[in-house]
Amino acid sequence: MYGFEAMTFNIHGGYLEAIVRGHRSGLLTAADYNNLCQCETLEDIKMHLSATEYGPYLQNEPSPLHTTTIVEKCTLKLVDEYKQMLCQATEPLSTFLEYITYGHMIDNVVLIVTGTLHERDVQELLEKCHPLGMFDSIATLAVAQNMKELYRLVLVDTPLAPYFSECITSEDLDDMNIEIMRNTLYKAYLEDFYRFCQKLGGATAEIMSDLLAFEADRRAVNITINSIGTELTRDDRRKLYSSFGLLYPYGHEELAVSEDIDQVRAVMEKYPPYQSIFSKLSYGESQLLDKAFYEEEVKRLCLAFEQQFHYGVFFAYMRLREQEIRNLMWISECVAQNQKSRVHDSVVFIF
Amino acid sequence: MSGQTQRLNVVPTVTVLGVVKARLVGATRGHALLKKKSDALTVQFRQILKKIVSTKESMGEIMKNSSFALTEAKYVAGENIKHSIRENVHSASLKVRSHTENVAGVKLPKFDYFIDGETKNDLTGLARGGQQIQACRAAYVKSIELLVELATLQTSFLTLDDAIKTTNRRVNALENVVKPRLENTISYIKGELDELEREDFFRLKKIQGYKRRELERQRLSAQAYAEEKVAEELSLKKGISLGTAHNMLSQATQKDEDIIF
Numbered sequence: 001m002y003g004f005e006a007m008t009f010n011i012h013g014g015y016l017e018a019i020v021r022g023h024r025s026g027l028l029t030a031a032d033y034n035n036l037c038q039c040e041t042l043e044d045i046k047m048h049l050s051a052t053e054y055g056p057y058l059q060n061e062p063s064p065l066h067t068t069t070i071v072e073k074c075t076l077k078l079v080d081e082y083k084q085m086l087c088q089a090t091e092p093l094s095t096f097l098e099y100i101t102y103g104h105m106i107d108n109v110v111l112i113v114t115g116t117l118h119e120r121d122v123q124e125l126l127e128k129c130h131p132l133g134m135f136d137s138i139a140t141l142a143v144a145q146n147m148k149e150l151y152r153l154v155l156v157d158t159p160l161a162p163y164f165s166e167c168i169t170s171e172d173l174d175d176m177n178i179e180i181m182r183n184t185l186y187k188a189y190l191e192d193f194y195r196f197c198q199k200l201g202g203a204t205a206e207i208m209s210d211l212l213a214f215e216a217d218r219r220a221v222n223i224t225i226n227s228i229g230t231e232l233t234r235d236d237r238r239k240l241y242s243s244f245g246l247l248y249p250y251g252h253e254e255l256a257v258s259e260d261i262d263q264v265r266a267v268m269e270k271y272p273p274y275q276s277i278f279s280k281l282s283y284g285e286s287q288l289l290d291k292a293f294y295e296e297e298v299k300r301l302c303l304a305f306e307q308q309f310h311y312g313v314f315f316a317y318m319r320l321r322e323q324e325i326r327n328l329m330w331i332s333e334c335v336a337q338n339q340k341s342r343v344h345d346s347v348v349f350i351f
Numbered sequence: 352m353s354g355q356t357q358r359l360n361v362v363p364t365v366t367v368l369g370v371v372k373a374r375l376v377g378a379t380r381g382h383a384l385l386k387k388k389s390d391a392l393t394v395q396f397r398q399i400l401k402k403i404v405s406t407k408e409s410m411g412e413i414m415k416n417s418s419f420a421l422t423e424a425k426y427v428a429g430e431n432i433k434h435s436i437r438e439n440v441h442s443a444s445l446k447v448r449s450h451t452e453n454v455a456g457v458k459l460p461k462f463d464y465f466i467d468g469e470t471k472n473d474l475t476g477l478a479r480g481g482q483q484i485q486a487c488r489a490a491y492v493k494s495i496e497l498l499v500e501l502a503t504l505q506t507s508f509l510t511l512d513d514a515i516k517t518t519n520r521r522v523n524a525l526e527n528v529v530k531p532r533l534e535n536t537i538s539y540i541k542g543e544l545d546e547l548e549r550e551d552f553f554r555l556k557k558i559q560g561y562k563r564r565e566l567e568r569q570r571l572s573a574q575a576y577a578e579e580k581v582a583e584e585l586s587l588k589k590g591i592s593l594g595t596a597h598n599m600l601s602q603a604t605q606k607d608e609d610i611i612f
Contacts (some may be wrong), residue, residue, distance in 0.1 A: 227482025
């Protein structure tokens with residue numbers, strides 16, 4: 001029931017909402033980013049970060065420090081926080097929290113499957129997986145020899161099983177291009193998540209629908225732009241668009257037939273929220289599109305914290321952390337590669 | 352060091368002289384040709400050196416750009432994109448071929464790259480980052496181009512360096528060892544021949560002298576005999592034999608058995 005969450009939410013979710021808001025206040029601010037942008041070496045970055053919440057994670061790293069180490073340790077912090085929250089959660093919050101990580105799980109599964117197809121070592125592949133997306137039987141993915149076995153033996157027990165069965169028959173699994181498979185799975189996941197949020201109702205449904213719709217639309221635009229000029233047919237393209245969001249269904253129709261960026265822009269400018277994004281780009285330029293999308297996403301995620309008593313804050317927090325880790329990676333790489341002038345190109349300030 | 356340029360040990364005959372002279376001519380011509388080859392190689396060498404310097408400078412720039420393109424791709428597509436790309440690779444699509452080029456007689460290796468088979472990773476980063484990934488790929492292809500060129504230049508540099516050293520060694524050897532040796536041999540042979548000629552001449556002269564003396568002696572003895580002969584004839588006409596008179600006088604000093612007292 002919308003509007004009455006204030007009465008019952010805190011019974012089960014109050015503690016964790018407080019925890020998440022506490023974590024949110026530990027996100028790096030603009031002042032921190034300015035300091036980091038002024039750094040000359042990775043050692044300086046480490047020093048600045050040790051004053052923030054990342055301190056304990058980076059303290060014990062030996063120098064010379066590498067940019068991938070910084071990213072790894074920050075991700076580790078995120079994973080620790082997530083795990084803490086997950087073990088304190090009850091239904092339906094625990095399911096919600098798990099939904100947040102299915103995206104990474106899909107990436108990991110696809111990674112291991114491709115690796116196995118090309119006969120790589122399982123242990124190496126496991127090390128390369130994203131920690132948020134690990135599940136118990138992930139190592140057994142490498143055992144299966146072809147996709148049918150893969151599905152039958154392993155995937156059927158994972159939470160990802162319904163995505164595989166919904167959109168792909170077992171014959172398709174063998175031939176389909178890995179990227180198409182990844183995107184089909186992701187589309188199924190988004191739709192599933194959307195339905196789950198709708199079921200939860202109330203403020204969660206409203207806020208999450210907005211965020212997920214933005215995600216779906218963003219993916220649709222990216223898929224369109226990136227498949228211009230490749231062998232992806234229009235029908236395939238249409239199959240990868242999710243069936244919800246602002247662009248559904250008319251926008252998707254138009255996007256499916258677009259053949260270059262200017263057509264895409266024409267389509268998107270019909271929708272006011274996206275008009276502002278596309279107006280920032282000059283004609284023919286699409287490099288800044290990704291950054292514009294990230295900025296818009298961060299804006300919407302911050303807005304999610306304005307309301308209380310809903311699960312959207314957890315989703316928003318995870319995404320904001322990931323954006324912060326991306327920012328840190330960008331800053332460290334710029335410093336390490338001596339490209340300090342480009343630092344401000346892509347850092348998205350959260351506050 | 353004067354012991355270095357000895358002469359060849361040969362029999363100092365005229366034919367050998369002819370042979371050695373021919374060798375000297377050959378050595379001179381070879382020396383001139385090798386010098387020209389060395390100069391041509393040096394010119395090529397300097398050109399390659401200049402190109403190497405400029406290529407290395409631009410390589411620094413380009414590698415920096417490609418690493419940055421990779422960072423951009425990682426930013427947009429997530430850090431794990433590099434893993435998924437790497438795992439999806441079957442075999443290299445950019446390969447390098449080598450063939451040799453002939454420069455002033457030296458075989459220099461040359462590398463060029465070619466694209467073998469199409470890249471099947473066109474759809475990587477479909478949902479996010481596809482653009483950056485393609486840009487990154489283009490940047491790295493340019494880096495590879497430059498690296499292949501640099502590899503060509505550096506191997507040519509080393510090969511040319513080697514060839515120049517060898518050629519210069521040969522030029523110096525011809526100039527400082529072979530030709531002096533041959534020249535010394537020629538002068539030795541000439542000297543020997545002259546000496547033989549002089550010996551011959553001397554011998555001839557000596558024999559002429561002997562012959563003349565012999566003739567002189569014979570003439571003198573013939574003259575003496577002729578005089579005796581004339582004297583004998585005169586004495587016979589007078590009834591005495593000068594010869595026998597001489598004999599009786601000479602025999603008087605000797606004991607005659609017929610005479611008792």
